[in-house]
Amino acid sequence: MSKELRYGILGCGMMGQEHIRNIDLIEGASVTAIADPDAGMQQENKRFAPNARFCNDLDELLAGNDFDALLIVSPNYQHASQLMEVFAKTQLPILVEKPICTELKDVAMIRKAAAAHPAPVWVAMEYRYMPAITQFVKHVLDGDLGDLKTLTVCEHRFPFLEKVGDWNRFNKNSGGTLVEKCCHFFDLMRLVMQEEVLSVMASGAMDYNHIDERYDGEQPDIIDNAFVIVNFVSGKRAMLELNMFAEGSRYQEQITAIGPDAKLECLLPGPGRFWPVETLGAAPVSKVIISPRDPKGPIESDIPVDPTILEAGDHNGSTFYQHVGFHKAVTEGAEVEVTVDDGLRAVVIGMAAQESIRTGQVVYVTEHGFGYSA
Incomplete structure (x- = not known):
């Protein structure tokens, strides 16, 4: 081709x-x-x-x-x-x-x-293709932490932006915040853990954003904060902390993986166009920090992104690198790195988390859906 x-x-x-x-x-x-x-x-x-x-x-x-x-x-x-x-x-x-x-x-x-x-x-x-996360995942898969045990994704960010027709204000259109926004993170959890999810427990609410908005007389129903605990089949665990009225900090995401040999952190800034250069100077740069248990002490690396690529979007250059992979898959027969199965499983985890919030129950994840224990 x-x-x-x-x-x-x-x-x-x-x-x-x-x-x-x-x-x-x-x-x-x-x-x-x-x-x-x-x-x-x-x-x-x-x-x-x-x-x-x-x-x-x-x-x-x-x-x-x-x-x-x-x-x-x-x-x-x-x-x-x-x-x-x-x-x-x-x-x-x-x-x-x-x-x-x-x-x-x-x-x-x-x-x-x-x-x-x-x-x-x-x-x-x-999110898979942000250069700092690529480096983060490499550390884990190379065994630098030992046998990974826990993973935490913390995102403190801005509210949902306005879209044409405001479709993203309602669960029926978006799938819900934990599907629309967070399937990225559930995909990342599966990638890092290299295994499937067993069950999900979640708590979340719509506490601040969009409460006073009305669309054809309807109030938005998308949640703006949540905690989600994800249990994997081997007993490994991951957690998501999401807050969407917290855009004032230096880093938007902090991702932490811990194994018996080391702790690993990834710090990601939000979109550069939202950073107040006039008052705070240049936007922060992504970082990866590995902290071995022996010898103790963090090893910190800046992970810059080519300015031209960074300027082309809001996702730390990842959209570019994703398209490079897709281009190779189509024109050279390279492997599809994010499959339909990956996409569906991430969505099902998000749906299970939404269901857990709705019911207050632990929700068990299957290949095609979710359910409850006997």
């Missing part, structure tokens, strides 16, 4: 624009067709992809023959049905944004259809 890769994109909102800017940085990649029902978004994106064909929906996009791979960046609740339509009508390679679906009923259906699709299908999990 040619090393040239032309993208068709379904959805050109905030995240779609980030994808377009990063595709533009990859030699041999270009955006040639974009579909979005919002005329304002189409007009805005002409400055990022002036030579692309613009259209209104998936059918119109697929009617053309001017792209080699499809990128799905539409609102969450549309992903499952659009993905199934693309499976049925094409043999295109697909990169689909997380979450791959928002309803439990779609999990088995997507898994079966994806298994029959002849081209690569890659689920976008940007």
Whole structure:
């Protein structure tokens, strides 16, 4: 297959624009067709992809023959049905944004259809590809901590941003905060632990954000803070601490892994465009810190990102590196690093956490869903 890769994109909102800017940085990649029902978004994106064909929906996009791979960046609740339509009508390679679906009923259906699709299908999990997290994961998998026992992900960040139609204010559209926002982290937990989840316990609420907002008379119902404990089959444990009204700190995420030989930390700043350069100077740089038990003492490394790549998005350069991997999978036959199974399992963990909050019970995770102990 040619090393040239032309993208068709379904959805050109905030995240779609980030994808377009990063595709533009990859030699041999270009955006040639974009579909979005919002005329304002189409007009805005002409400055990022002036030579692309613009259209209104998936059918119109697929009617053309001017792209080699499809990128799905539409609102969450549309992903499952659009993905199934693309499976049925094409043999295109697909990169689909997380979450791959928002309803439990779609999990088995997507898994079966994806298994029959002849081209690569890659689920976008940007956190895997942040350079500092790549280094963090390497330390763990290289055995630098010994046999990993616990993993903690702490994210203190800004509230959900405004999206076209404000679809992300409601669980029915987003899948819920622990699916929409946090399937990234559940995917990362599986990657680091290298095993599957047994059960989930969670506590969370909508305590501050969006309470006074109304959309067609409806109050948003997405939670803005949570604790989630994730138990793995071997007895290893992970925890997520999420707070979405805490954007004033130097680092947005702190990830900690501990084994019998060492403690490992990863510190990640939030989007650079939100950092107050005028009052605080240059934005912070990601760090990885390993602290052996013997000899004691932390070893700290700055993990900078190329400024051009950093400027292209809000995810510490990860969108670029993700697209490099997808490009290789399509044009060179390289391995798909984030599979449909990865995407579905991460979503199911998030759904189980949402269910645990709703019921106050421990929820047990299965391949296609979740349930309760006898």
